[in-house]
Amino acid sequence: MEAKYMEETTGLAFAEFNQIFHAITSGICVIDKDYNVLLVNKAYSNLVGISEHESEGKKCYETFNNEICRTPDCPMKRILDGEKHIEHEIEIRRDDGIRICCAMTAVPFHSSDREFVGIVEDFRDITRYSRIKKGKIRAQTALAIAKTSAETIRSIMDAVVIAMVVTDLEGRIIRFNRGFTETFGWDEQVIKELPTKFISRADAPKVMKGMSECIRNGYVRNLECSATTEDGREITVLIDFTLMRNSRGEPKGMIGVMRDITERKRAEEARERLSHELLDKNKELEQVVYVASHDLRSPLVNIQGFSKELERAFEQLRSVIHREDTPSSIREELALLLEEDIPEAFRYIYTSTSKMDSLLSGLLRLSRMGRLTLAIKELDMNNLISNVIATFEFQAKQAGATLYVDELPSCRGDEAQINQVFSNLLDNALKYLDPERAGIIRISGWKGAKQQALESPRTRGSDKLFSKKLVWLYSPELFRYSLGNGK
């Protein structure tokens, strides 16, 4: 610009104006309304990295590179539109890559005759300020996130019903949840305390050891401890500790979860007690049955024995009476007694005592059932049955019965017990044969889907009534059935 023009407009020596202009620390840029750069000062050149010569005379958007050029935010445009004072934060992008944050102010300036000439832009380097501000924003954001996370964590912790605590690496409680207060009754009092504040003295070492283990291995599980609630109740809790790490993976604390198992323990103890009571009661009953059936056997021996003695005596009497020298009138008088009444009495006494005997045997065996161990294996039924038959050969012959045995399939069971069952069956079969008919006993078997061997004796009375069909199952029920001696 011509010095003369400057002298006329400012009223100062041009040199003085120049000094002032270039001394200003903000970058000043004067642009006319055609976007030509009229004047720039030293500070401006330093800021944008472009010398005066390069800037002056050129279009402002050519040399000055920033994001608001050619946008509606362009200060010239805005001032042309009528704004009087623009303030904007902009980032100057220099050619050498350096970016500078500036606070820009722009105002219009007029000629003396109030004609609009252009604008004056003022640039203040606020990089450092901006950086601090950005840092502050970052910090504020981080804090906000942290706060939300803390909130989130707290909400989650409170939503969980189980008692939870967060401790530091020494085990002191930093945080607790609602579940904790509901379980233990404690709240603020536990902060900065060790869990041993409410854990029983006996279990405190267990907890401390557990926490060390947690720090060593990352977790510890199922520490069963006694604890005292705030209102003095004793409860049992199961505690888990898990190590908590920071973002760098370093241990920074522990999370403790405590489950109240008092109820469960109580139930378990009650069940144990009941279980024992049951076993004891069972044993007691077994004993009673054993003793009773045993004690009943003794008199039974006498009844049987002496009735047989009676029978003997009777036989003797009978033979005396049947002697030839006995008057026939006496023989006639006594006939009914001798031939019918007395023998009949003996028969009934005998069968009844036999029945009592087998019932007692059954009872005795029942009382020992608990102790008896069953050895279940695959049994060769042919072999087993032939053994049983062998012991009854004599009896069968005496009873005039014929035994038929078919080919028998094998089955699973306890040899001794099965032997006993068939012995009992055969015994009964032979005892209750109808004297009118020749007895036929047939033992046969077939393998069904879980059914096995059975026996059908022809016995006294109608076949339907007494012929039995026994269904065997591959299960212990089998043996319980056998205790009824086949009846």
Add this chain to the structure above:
Amino acid sequence: MIVIAEDDPGHASLVIKNLRRSGIGNEIVHFKDGQETLDFLFQRGEGLHRSEGTPYLLLLDIRMPRVDGVEVLRQIKQDKELRKIPTIMVTTTDDPREVDVCYRLGCSVYITKPVDYDKFVDAIRRLGLLLMIVEVPKIGEKPV
């Protein structure tokens, strides 16, 4: 001499009757509990005492008042002389554990009393036959 330890007089009577019927002519002495039996054998107390130099055979019931059969068996088998006596356990119990205990203690034979009288008689008769052929050692005789 046959010593019978049996608390039930009815059983004792039956046993003796049937022993006799099977031909046993020996003297039979009957005690109604373990204590009496022990006193006899160990020559204690007021009642009968065993005489020296006599062979004995013992029929022991298990269930007896005061001292039971198992205890009598145990005490006998601990005595140097008395342990020579052949002991036959005759009892209504057929609990396998009891049987085991008795055999362990050293009884010669264990017989269960069946209620079935015929079988019972049969068992006693066989016992009688056995007794007739068994060589019974003399107790307490000083060796010549």
